[in-house]
Amino acid sequence: MKETGITRQLDSLGRIVIPKELRRTFQIEEGDYLEFYVEGDRMVLEKYQPTCTFCHSDQDLVEYKGKNICRKCLQALQAQAAPFEEK
Numbered sequence: 001m002k003e004t005g006i007t008r009q010l011d012s013l014g015r016i017v018i019p020k021e022l023r024r025t026f027q028i029e030e031g032d033y034l035e036f037y038v039e040g041d042r043m044v045l046e047k048y049q050p051t052c053t054f055c056h057s058d059q060d061l062v063e064y065k066g067k068n069i070c071r072k073c074l075q076a077l078q079a080q081a082a083p084f085e086e087k
Helices: 018-026 071-085
Strands: 034-039 042-047 063-064 067-071
Touching: 042 063, 067 071
Parallel strands: none
Antiparallel strands: 034 042, 063 067
């Protein structure tokens, strides 16, 4: 992991400010969602990118009942459900 030399103090509400240069580098804009991961004893912060519930692709997503599904998986589901709809 590469050190930046940047430190920030946590405020009384548990907030930190992500430095402008890091937001610019990682294309993080106001209103973007960030996701937290834990790797051993480290906390990793990453810009949230929605992915398909089934194949984890981030391309051509549609939302269905609060879940992200890529069109390829959606077509596969529709094809699999078709025999049941004919009965």
